[in-house]
Amino acid sequence: MQKINRNVLVEKAVSLLENGTVCCVLGWKKGEFDYDITPAVFTTKEDIEANFVFDDFCGANFSKYLVQKTRKAEGKILVFLKSCDTYSFNQLLTEHRFDREKVYAVGIPCEGMVDINKIRAISGEGISSVECGEKITVNTIYDEKFEINASDVLLERCESCKSKLHVAYDELIGEEGEVLESNRFDEVAKLEAMTPDERFAFWQSELSKCIRCNACRDVCPACTCEKCVFDNPKSGVENKAPANEFEEKMFHIIRAFHVAGRCTDCGECSRVCPQHIPLHLLNRKFIKDINEFYGDYQAGAEVGSRAPLANYTTGDIEPSEVFDGRGE
Amino acid sequence: MQRIGVFVCWCGTNIAGTVDVVAVAEALKKEPGVVFSANYQYMCSQAGQDLIKAAVKEHNLTGIVVCSCSPRMHEATFRKTAAAAGLNPYMVEIANIREQCSWVHKDVPTGTEKAIILGKAAVAKVNLNVPLTPGESPVTKRALVIGGGIAGIQTALDIADAGFEVDIVEKKPTIGGKMAQLDKTFPTLDCAACILTPKMVDVAQNEKIRIFSYSEVTEVKGFVGNFDVTIKKKARYVKEELCTGCGACTEKCPMKKVPNDFNLNMDTKRAIYIPFAQAVPKVATIDADYCNMLKNGKCGVCSKVCAAGAIDYTQKDEFISEKYGAIVVATGFNPISMDKFDEFAYNQSKDVITSLEFERLTNAAGPTAGKLLRPSDGKHPEKIVFVQCVGSRCDACNEKGKEYCSKICCMYTAKHAMLTRDKYPDTDVTVFYIDVRTPGKNFDEFYRRAVEEYGVHYIKGMVGKVIPDGEKLIVQASDLIAGKQLKIDADLVVLAAAIEPDKSARPLATMLTASMDTNDFFTEAHPKLRPVESPTAGVFLSGACQGPKDIPETVAQAGAAASKVIGLLAKDKLTGNPCVAQSNEMMCNGCSTCERVCPYGAITYEDKEFRMPDRSTLIRRVASVNPAVCQGCGCCTVACPSGAMDLKGFASEQIIAEVDAICK
């Protein structure tokens, strides 16, 4: 259950829109289902009051939308940022991807967003409605009713939340949090401890589920390239649909490498994956390696920091030493 | 679609011996875009090049693949050929089927198969080549000579003579190098000092030449025509501009027990010293390791006696930055250490010496004032044994010596033997040799005179062991012609130690990115045709840093290096490398990652207006590359997340085409 209620945000949005500070609002809106909350641009008070949503399903990170929206907008854009979203926000600023002057960022507290798949695991298929309150109330078409604690069905990324601190905003609603001790690398370490055959089997079974819908890429705040290499016939890796297992690996390895050192670990890729592939485990592997090889680095923690792959020291670890001390 | 011609070179039997060149030409004919293929004994010869030119015209070729030696060898040649035939020179690709195929693989089927694959990769690349035009860069009209021995001196004088400014950097306090330590020179027996010191004076007096003595090069940046060099002038604690070289300080300094390296530590000097009377610059230097004033602040005698007020105990190392158009390496040689050859008892007896030490012992300015006396007891040696090839011509598995012939030892030993017999006819002189190598003008005649006129005993055989026995040295050796094992009681044994490049050469090569062989000799751009140029453009080689050489050869090479430098400095502009990075503005995110990794600062960002498909305009931040500054490493191309940055001549598409061709 979120600490702040929708009305606070609606009030904020309407007042900023009406006093002319911003010309539009990036917010959440209900989709086809109660749990299917999607990003939307609001330009009128009426629209906001009628359709603006803020509940336990508002996982979407708006940072990425600023790249395109700021180009077209005549005035400032109001954006609501959860603490994790602010890291992406900063990373995009570091990469000069949007004009800070055109954004009015409001930091909002977040108690963690829920994972509909975990709810489904409890309720089964056929969810007809979901209400977010003290508890999450789920009704199914089979006339069953479930009362679920939000804390029991958090998204993976929220379970292992790395920071409640907002690293960027113009205005903060609620209390400021802090950087947390996170166990987010535990899964990676578990995989590392497996034998190569076990790892291969794990990834083969996970990645073979990929239907190459590109949702991970499209949602990723680090994937804002003017033209994606996967859409560029000259890049050597262009492909639209998975032709076979290998290309899936290729796609995900290259994507992970492209965002290595830039990925803030916002977890959007795994959240949106319709096949539930734990894609964050690829990104976290790079983050873990970077931390271990080159010292702790959190992308987006500050604007203008030099990404680990655009940096070096003369005493860096040799590729041959990467495996030292890591058993076979 | 390209129209590609494939030209397979036999390189005599170098390629044709292990590669079926006809089969290669045939196979490549079937590759996409190939409209012509031929093979020829020597593609790099005029006839071979004519063949290429004719084919370009006859078949309207738009691209050329030459299957031949390394592109490091002849890429430039074939690019010129293409240009002469009216083709853009960058439409040429080389498949290296010699160094990386025929020379490293043994049988014909293997060699042929690989050569075809390498050829296919080159064809695949040329299919994607586009004509490139190089940019231009200015030339700094000043040369740097590193090393002030006879090689550096001659090179500097010749460059200055052509009207260009030259700086010499010498790590010792004086120029002159090894030649300044020698007594006489073969085969004419001129006194080394008599012919060298006038040249040193010429250098000192030449307005175009600056000498940085007691200095070292610490950093080299830039490229041909535009080198930025940092020179460290080591603190000598004497103000060069004030010191008159009167020598008063060197006589009064109370610290007398400083090993005199100029005399190979066979005598001592003072803590403040001028290496020898004719030193250039004739300026005193303080040895900080021994000077009491510098070590514990007590003394100051030199400062008191210096009328010119030149002593400055507070002097610090000074770093000078200078721009040069060309750099000449003249770092020279040293005899190898005799530590690993103690069968000759060098570390067990003072009377076993090296040939360079012998030079000092016979030099009028040496520790014995030119009298040949034994280091142990100062007695005149009655029997001297010279041992040749100590540490030279060793097997590669032998960890003690060098594989090469040191070249100068046969002649200087003949000189030493002859001069000894000339000055001291009562002295018995024996030379143990394996072969006497005298391929030089008047060299063999010189050696024969030593034997026939001066009565030097030449014995074919090696010394196995030198046994110090009281005052004597028992030399146990083979006489292979008599079939005897000899035991000679000698008073002095002189070892012709192999020579090796100076230890400063390797770090310097690293700074210059110039290549070296396994012995640390600098490699030439071509062993026969470009012997005084390094493969790194703008870096030239003079003297023994490139290989063992005697004085006439060194001077000849020094002059040759100078002429190459003059040829470079005479140009106002150099055409650059067109293989530079280029950003596709439509794809550029403006993220600045490339800017961060570029080692040359060649990338800048600008806001640019774009017309969008909906006819609106958009201002976006995009990267742009300065082609004159970009050196073409390609680091930015990989750093770029969107793939907007590419490298001309090594485009991603081209490399991928090569990968595909190889993996097909």
Add this chain to the structure above:
Amino acid sequence: MQVKEYKPLIVAFCCNWCSYAGADLAGNNRLNYPADVKIIRVPCSCRVNPTFVLRAFQRGADGVILCGCHPGDCHYTSGNYYTRRRMALLFSMLDYLGIERERTRVEWVSAAEGAKFAATMNDFAEKVAALGENKRLEDLRCKK
């Protein structure tokens, strides 16, 4: 019937200034190494995009090796330092996915190290050959 001996396919990316020259030196000195090794010349090891490495594997390479100037000796002063980071991360990732570690390598070979070049290629080819065909990272369609 004779079974054809398995020959690995190895792609070696060599920087123009050091390693390609080192390979030439190996040739000059007639130092043998397996013909399975095919060299692609790049200006600097930092020109090698991880996608090239993956592309090679996709097209059926059994091993990919990158050779560059020794750290500190880069012709372009710092290119190989970036290579070192990129490849350390890439290789670690491939290992994480269960791909054999021995299929990828970075080796620093100077222009003077012809012997090291040949020795490296012999060793690498031997190790890759011991692993057998690259089953895990190949694209079966592209294999003929």
Add this chain to the structure above:
Amino acid sequence: MKFSYFPGCTLKNKAKDLDNYARKCAEVLGVTLEEIENWQCCGGVFTTAKDEVATKLSSVRILKDALKKEQALVTVCSACHNVVKQTNYAIQNDKEFAGKVNRYMAEDEYNGETQIYHYLELIRDVIGYDKVKECTVNPLTGKKIAAYYGCLLLRPNSVMRMDDPENPSIIEDLIRAIGAEAVVYPYRNECCGGYVRLEDAKLSDKKSNAVSESAKKAGADVIVTACPLCKYNLEKSGCEIPVVYITELLAEALGVKEDTNE
């Protein structure tokens, strides 16, 4: 510190002093030598013939036994040291030979893993001369001692790696550590004649004489060696100054000589 110890046949018989004093001294110097169980002769001499395998197996067993105990191997007889070390080198550098050897061996393969110290190297590299000085209770001040290396300790240097093969100092340094004066003389690394005594005693006498004469001329009171055959040859050829094992003098300096006299 514990080491596997291989004394060899001669030390169990004609050269007991070399063995006993070595053990006593090691104890004083804080090193435990654990004699390998059921050892066999090292082979006596290392044949350079590549096709001889069987004669080298006993050395391999010694090396394997040390490896099993995860200890470095210490030898004291120069001849044994040379044989064992050359065998180990051959296994490390000649794959074909290693393959043949391992076909004879039960259990695990041996690939030259064992580290071998000669007793002198043990003192120099593990114990250190400072420790020897510290433990010296009876410095041999004024004694002029000539070290006799012979061939086997030093050559071939590419294998033995003990010291400069032409100008060694390992024994001299030890002599100085126990307070005596080291006499350096030119024939200290020349051959004594070795086993050729059985074939040509005159040749052996000649070689041994040259050595002892040279040491005497240099003013030595006593010659020390680590090889029973060297000692035998020198004595047999009529050496006028005493020839003793280096371990005996060391024991004297460390004050443990009397204890070992049987």
Add this chain to the structure above:
Amino acid sequence: MSNSKKYLQEELIRISGVNPKKCMRCGKCTATCPAYDEMEYHPHQFVYMIESGDIEPLLESESLYKCLTCFACVERCPRSVEPAKLVEAVRLAAIRKQGNNRLTANDIPALLDEDMPQQAIVSAFRKYTK
């Protein structure tokens, strides 16, 4: 060179692992040999004669039994030819022939004395007997 000579030469090269072609004829091995005076053929001659296939005289020479195996020639050879290994190979070729043992057990008692260390006998057997 006849086939039998060639075979013997190859055999010696195989046993010794030495390449006599590396020799540059400097004679340092012979210069350094402590048993020079007792030898009929000297180390450099062993190298040269094996290289040229002239091996019969070596097989019959007493020189085979004079080599002290002191490795001085091996140590000092600048070309890594290692003459002592060739001498050993020829000696083995000689004593491996039926009935050609240089030393037999019956010879031993006469050679023994009180102090002789075992290693002398073992070594001599290894060197002179197959």
